[in-house]
Amino acid sequence: MGHGADAKNTTTARERLETVGAADVAATLQALATPSRLRILARLQEGPCAATELADAVGMEQSACSHQLRLLRNLGLVTGERRGRSIIYALYDNHVAELLEQALYHVEHLRVGLRDTPASAPTAVT
Amino acid sequence: MGHGADAKNTTTARERLETVGAADVAATLQALATPSRLRILARLQEGPCAATELADAVGMEQSACSHQLRLLRNLGLVTGERRGRSIIYALYDNHVAELLEQALYHVEHLRVGLRDTPASAPTAVT
DNA sequence: GGACCACTTGAAGAGCCATTCATGTGTTCA
DNA sequence: TGAACACATGAATGGCTCTTCAAGTGGTCC
Secondary structure, three states, rough: OOOOOOOOOOHHHHHHHHHHHHHHHHHHHHHOHHHHHHHHHHHHOOOOOHHHHHHHHHHOOHHHHHHHHHHHHHHHOOEEEEEHHHHHHOOOOOHHHHHHHHHHHHHHHHHHHHOOOOOOOOOOOO | OOOOOOOOOOOOOOHHHHHHHHHHHHHHHHHHHHHHHOOOOOOOOOOEEEEEHHHHHHHOOOHHHHHHHHHHHHOOEEEEEEEEOOEOOOOOOOOHHHHHHHHHHHHHHHHHHOOOOOOOOOOOOO
């Protein structure tokens, strides 16, 4: 994806948003919009993990964790595989890991107050 | 603590999450977790826009839009500058645009069911 | 079979959040 | 000055969501 000048980009973010469905995009991003799920995903990025161990790692009750895991699974962000009496959870694929990575990266830089090119006036679009 | 080193990645996502503050990360991502704000940001990515015109572009009431704009401004995602009797809104910087871009990109690919490298233990799922 | 473990599921309650309605502030123009 | 415009603000409402408590299901080992 090109940074900087994308002067002749025919597909706008707005079009893509409505194509995919703004509600669906919002729903997926909502998965990253809570501390508990954020911690779950971050822990899972280090490797697969059983449910109880996972709940313990992120410091939440096992039941609450299970509820969130179901939500994440329904969104296609994590997978769960039965192994003995445990169920091993893992990130669905690298896209999820990358999305988490990007979110972290950007927020880290936003918090610092770092600003590069102001997006305000560079390209005249009308 | 490392001083902004990206190359040598000994810091896990979990560490970074807690360093920045999971709640703050969640709060910022929450800004992208609703259709209305998503549309606002997507419209703003095309260029600056006055409040009323913006509300009209995303199809929401002026008051509701103003409330959301305040929220986005408090999060440091957009800026508003008075010009005449209008107030021109714009994305704060390119990081915001990129974050939106990344979110769109990833969700587009998630929805397709596309999967590349499994992020962890190969598993057959449900 | 029965005790036990790992995890899920359902319901209920508290808190939060986005929208609406009504009103308030600031600006331009006649 | 007053009317009209552009936008912000406050309160109230309805809906949604995260958590907790209390069962319920599937699996293992003796």
